[in-house]
Amino acid sequence: MGDVGAEPEETGKNGSISLLVVAGSGGHTTEVLRLVESLSLAYSPRHYVIADTDKMSEDKIRTLETSKNGMDVQPKFTIHHIPRSREVRQSWSSSVLTTLNALLYSVPLVFKLRPDMVLCNGPGTCVPLCVAGLLLGALGVKKVLIVYVESICRVETLSLSGKILYHLSDYFFVQWSTLKDKYPRSVYIGRIV
Amino acid sequence: MKTVFVTVGTTSFDELIESITSEEATQALSALGYKKLVLQVGRGSVLPGPDSCAGLLVHAFRFKDSIAEDIRDADLVISHAGAGSCLEALGAKRPLLVVVNDKLMDNHQLELAKQLHADSHLLYCTCSTLTETLRTMDLSVLTPFLPGQPQNFARFLDRALGLHTE
16 A cells, blocks of 8 residues: 555556465355466466465465476465455344455555456455455556456346456456356356356 | 265355255165265355264365365265356366355345256255255256357457557
């Protein structure tokens, strides 16, 4: 923080794209890591943000990064934790409060990391992080690309995060043609996880 | 040793763990020749002991860095409907029975399970129909699920961002 008002930064200067990856819980993490795995090393460094009640995600990330970096001694990734936006089974009204709480943590984190791109696939945590990224753009600090990939488990309807971020993302991927028909702004290039 | 691996992912699904370790389900598994039951129970409150099912060797744990080995060693995977677990089991070409948790608030998981079932990639049921499904299932009707193509995603992004990869 404290850097607000500095020179606007260009996306992908130096030919590398710094990435903020939202790792949610369980299946979301597995899916988003498949996407990260496919990206070239130009997408570096990679900052992972995990909802802090999740146990498995951090291990999965470290496993992936170990194989991605190979013998490279300089780690090109960091891992951060923020409070979870919405637990499975939590009511939507109390979700609003916890999402606001998550936003309080997301803004300073995103302003510090200043990613070129936020990549997410639907855990509740991704909404405040994307909003924080958009705020960087709105303040003229930096244009942050929002790339949203709707989970493969969404065949006919978008997730709550998807419904919100459909209007806010730069690239919005869906993985079933039924969704592409309903949401024409989306990108459908087959199953990608 | 013919093995069943049950996985509930990162959350909990006590009803599944209770159903699969019930006397009826255990008998159905034994009748199919299964000798070993491996249970990944996540944050659930039920953690069955090694001798909790007559006729089956039971091994239960909460979490592991990777369940890839458990999937690979299994002759049948029984999973919650989470995309990660489903895709991991299908990716490892293991016969998969998905048990849908009909008590979840937003039961979108059904969408994927139904679609993959319609495409003959898995069998699915609920906890209340689990034993019946085990008794009558025919795994030979299942067809392989081809993996998704994340490299197409990578190519799309490279182009969109004007990155030139060699």
